[in-house]
Amino acid sequence: MTNTSKWTLRVVVMSYLGVLIGLPVTFLVVKAFGHGFGAFWSEVTQRDALDALKLSLEVAAIAVPVNALVGVGAALLIARHDFVGKRVLDTVFDVPIAISPIIIGIALVLAYSRIGWFGAPLARWGINVLFTPLGIVLATMSVSLPYVLRSILPVLLEVGDDQEQAARTLGAGRFRIFFQVTLPSIRWAVLYGVTLTIARTLGEFGAVLVVSGNITGVTQTLPIYIFDSWDQRFDVLGSYSGALVLALISIGVLGILAALKRREKKLLVDFA
Amino acid sequence: MSISLSHLTKHYAKTHAVQDVSAEIKHGSLTAVLGPSGSGKSTLLKLISGLEKPDEGTVTIDGEDMTHVDPRHRDIGFCFQHYAPFRHMNVAKNVAFGLKVRKRPKKEIDARVSELLALVKLEGKAKSFPAQLSGGERQRMALARALAIEPRVLLLDEPFGALDAVVRAELRHWLKELHGQLHVTTVLVTHDQQEAMEVADQLIVMRAGRVVQSGNPLALYESPATDFVHEFLGPSTIFEGEVTRPHDLELVSVHQGQVKGRITSIVSLGFEAQVTVELSDGTSTWVQLSRNELSAMGLRVALLVGVRRREDIDA
Numbered sequence: 001m002t003n004t005s006k007w008t009l010r011v012v013v014m015s016y017l018g019v020l021i022g023l024p025v026t027f028l029v030v031k032a033f034g035h036g037f038g039a040f041w042s043e044v045t046q047r048d049a050l051d052a053l054k055l056s057l058e059v060a061a062i063a064v065p066v067n068a069l070v071g072v073g074a075a076l077l078i079a080r081h082d083f084v085g086k087r088v089l090d091t092v093f094d095v096p097i098a099i100s101p102i103i104i105g106i107a108l109v110l111a112y113s114r115i116g117w118f119g120a121p122l123a124r125w126g127i128n129v130l131f132t133p134l135g136i137v138l139a140t141m142s143v144s145l146p147y148v149l150r151s152i153l154p155v156l157l158e159v160g161d162d163q164e165q166a167a168r169t170l171g172a173g174r175f176r177i178f179f180q181v182t183l184p185s186i187r188w189a190v191l192y193g194v195t196l197t198i199a200r201t202l203g204e205f206g207a208v209l210v211v212s213g214n215i216t217g218v219t220q221t222l223p224i225y226i227f228d229s230w231d232q233r234f235d236v237l238g239s240y241s242g243a244l245v246l247a248l249i250s251i252g253v254l255g256i257l258a259a260l261k262r263r264e265k266k267l268l269v270d271f272a
Numbered sequence: 273m274s275i276s277l278s279h280l281t282k283h284y285a286k287t288h289a290v291q292d293v294s295a296e297i298k299h300g301s302l303t304a305v306l307g308p309s310g311s312g313k314s315t316l317l318k319l320i321s322g323l324e325k326p327d328e329g330t331v332t333i334d335g336e337d338m339t340h341v342d343p344r345h346r347d348i349g350f351c352f353q354h355y356a357p358f359r360h361m362n363v364a365k366n367v368a369f370g371l372k373v374r375k376r377p378k379k380e381i382d383a384r385v386s387e388l389l390a391l392v393k394l395e396g397k398a399k400s401f402p403a404q405l406s407g408g409e410r411q412r413m414a415l416a417r418a419l420a421i422e423p424r425v426l427l428l429d430e431p432f433g434a435l436d437a438v439v440r441a442e443l444r445h446w447l448k449e450l451h452g453q454l455h456v457t458t459v460l461v462t463h464d465q466q467e468a469m470e471v472a473d474q475l476i477v478m479r480a481g482r483v484v485q486s487g488n489p490l491a492l493y494e495s496p497a498t499d500f501v502h503e504f505l506g507p508s509t510i511f512e513g514e515v516t517r518p519h520d521l522e523l524v525s526v527h528q529g530q531v532k533g534r535i536t537s538i539v540s541l542g543f544e545a546q547v548t549v550e551l552s553d554g555t556s557t558w559v560q561l562s563r564n565e566l567s568a569m570g571l572r573v574a575l576l577v578g579v580r581r582r583e584d585i586d587a
Contacts, residue, residue, distance in 0.1 A: 162356035165323055169343050169350040170370035170421060184360040
């Protein structure tokens with residue numbers, strides 16, 4: 001490529017990223033600190049904001065490990081076993097990516113409302129899903145389901161089962177094979193998938209909004225708190241401040257992701 | 273330990289990978305299972321190891337029926353075609369794996385690992401990772417790992433397939449020596465007849481899932497049971513409608529031979545020369561001569577010659 005076209009391309013890409021991401025985020029930072037750091041700090045440390053942050057982290061603390069286990073299990077099942085319905089299972093894992101979160105939210109409402117299939121019997125046991133943190137956990141797990149599986153599956157298929165078979169002939173049992181042979185060869189993919197899951201879990205808005213009922217201090221996650229401040233309470237400073245906190249967490253997660261990618265690249269080069 | 277295979281059959285989907293295979297593998301022997309790709313030889317190895325279960329038939333190792341025993345309890349050393357190294361473990365840890373599974377004391381494991389690394393000439397590589405080894409070194413590491421558990425039987429799937437010619441010849445020689453030292457019953461799978469003839473003391477020739485012939489290499493070379501074995505085990509050509517070895521033919525002056533023909537090409541390969549002759553009946557055959565024979569007879573392309581079997585001289 002000539003120097004001119006290289007520079008042109010660079011300018012075009014940077015401008016595009018600037019318009020889409022750079023400028024809005026800059027404005028967000030400027031606005032959040034518009035009344036000084038003190039105002040920002042009192043916004044993010046007020047009770048409702050802290051409750052929302054706490055709930056978001058709690059939901060992530062449940063949804064992420066559960067999805068990691070399910071993802072690893074399903075990936076092993078698909079990569080290492082043949083069974084009827086395998087392709088269906090594989091496809092079902094893509095549903096949360098393919099359809100809008102709001103649809104997942106509405107589907108959960110239909111299933112778990114008091115007249116829904118699961119809602120009625122659960123209500124008799126005194127378990128309510130809708131408008132409770134439990135519903136938020138379910139909605140979040142649904143939308144963040146595919147990431148671990150999708151990160152691991154190609155690696156599992158690429159690595160193949162030679163090492164596992166070798167371990168078997170050397171006398172190793174299932175547990176030893178999983179923890180000493182399979183897991184070490186997919187560990188970076190697992191971490192990558194977990195990072196994506198965390199990002200998705202913390203940021204989820206649509207599906208959670210539908211099932212949560214948006215009860216301040218009880219079922220309000222950080223994204224919903226931000227929306228609520230903006231849309232209902234006209235507390236724009238609260239909204240900007242909350243948004244900045246969420247953005248900082250996401251940037252932190254992205255930073256870890258970038259570091260992992262570098263590590264993975266190094267690893268791939270090693271094994272080439 | 274001897275291995276006895278009886279009427280083994282294994283289907284995949286609709287293909288017969290292995291069909292009604294019976295064979296006896298003697299204690300301490302080095303047996304090569306030889307066949308073209310798709311002949312079922314690798315599947316046979318997996319059936320012996322237990323990594324695949326037969327649809328029918330039995331696998332007996334040293335008199336013990338092993339057909340339904342899990343591979344982890346068969347005490348078998350298996351070397352995979354691509355060595356299957358544990359990529360996240362260094363060489364020493366790879367070799368130690370089977371011993372750790374067996375919960376041997378650490379001191380004993382360390383001693384055994386250094387002993388094995390010396391045996392496979394990888395002493396300086398204990399801390400290296402598989403990615404840092406050459407193909408030949410990986411192969412030797414895989415062998416050490418398999419030998420660590422003192423297997424009753426050593427199974428090698430295409431052990432030299434992925435190596436370049438020079439390393440291959442070296443390793444072949446070395447494997448034969450190693451077998452001479454250890455006397456562990458060894459079965460190796462290969463599609464390379466030269467490799468099989470050179471290394472093995474027993475051959476099992478397979479084609480399309482069945483055993484075509486088995487026995488010691490020279491006997492199979494000298495008296496192949498079928499044209500397939502004949503052609504597969506060494507150079508062959510057709511003379512008077514029969515498959516024959518080109519070194520069993522000779523060229524004579526045109527009035528001496530009953531079959532006459534014209535030389536169409538001469539290829540010199542150092543000591544040996546391959547002379548192709550178009551016979552008077554329109555068919556073509558080739559004869560393997562030594563360099564001395566070639567020059568003594570003053571052969572050249574387009575010359576008319578007689579062709580006959582060498583044993584005709586004795587007759």
